[in-house]
Amino acid sequence: MTDSTPAGIRPALSTTSRRRVLAAAPVAGAAAALAACSAPAEPQAVPTAGTEAEPHVVAAVSDLPRGSKLSVEIDGRNYLLFRPSETDVLAYRALCTHQGCQVMVGEAEAFQCPCHNSEFSPEDGAAIAGPADDPLERFAAEIDGDDVVVFV
Incomplete structure (x- = not known):
């Protein structure tokens, strides 16, 4: 089976997919950077002398x-x-x-x-x-x- 696309012309789907990937890359990078910069976990609650702790x-x-x-x-x-x-x-x-x-x-x-x-x-x-x-x-x-x- 031969390709019916003329030489030098690529199908639109391939170009669109590449553009979408390139456009999404900065968004994905920014999301990863924000996740890495999230606040550290808070220390656990401290029981007081009036609780069940001895x-x-x-x-x-x-x-x-x-x-x-x-x-x-x-x-x-x-x-x-x-x-x-x-x-x-x-x-x-x-x-x-x-x-x-x-x-x-x-x-x-x-x-x-x-x-x-x-x-x-x-x-x-x-x-x-x-x-x-x-x-x-x-x-x-x-x-x-x-x-x-x-x-x-």
């Missing part, structure tokens, strides 16, 4: 000076503490949101996952580096006299 004394206040981090264990699970001020303490489960490896205090300012180098902000638990996208799970914590208390 209080656990995990450290002395003197073990967690202002601006420092500490790793503690509650019922066989590891948690990370950060004390941003004299009156506040933050607590996170030490479980990487990427693949569940144990996150550590480390030498850097951020909490660090040694498996794939994800890093998490001690101020809010947000993923700030590496393949992890979601924040660390946060728990209510407080300073009660000379004790640091975490509610789990």
Whole structure:
């Protein structure tokens, strides 16, 4: 079977399809860029002392000076503490949101996952580096006299 289209002339359908593809490419690129720039996931809700969570004394206040981090264990699970001020303490489960490896205090300012180098902000638990996208799970914590208390 031979082609009945004269030499040098292409069918309109082929030209139209190519134009549509070329016209749609910038739109698809813009959509991908917007999706990549979306806001990070919000940290999870923090239970308060009045909920079903049980209080656990995990450290002395003197073990967690202002601006420092500490790793503690509650019922066989590891948690990370950060004390941003004299009156506040933050607590996170030490479980990487990427693949569940144990996150550590480390030498850097951020909490660090040694498996794939994800890093998490001690101020809010947000993923700030590496393949992890979601924040660390946060728990209510407080300073009660000379004790640091975490509610789990």
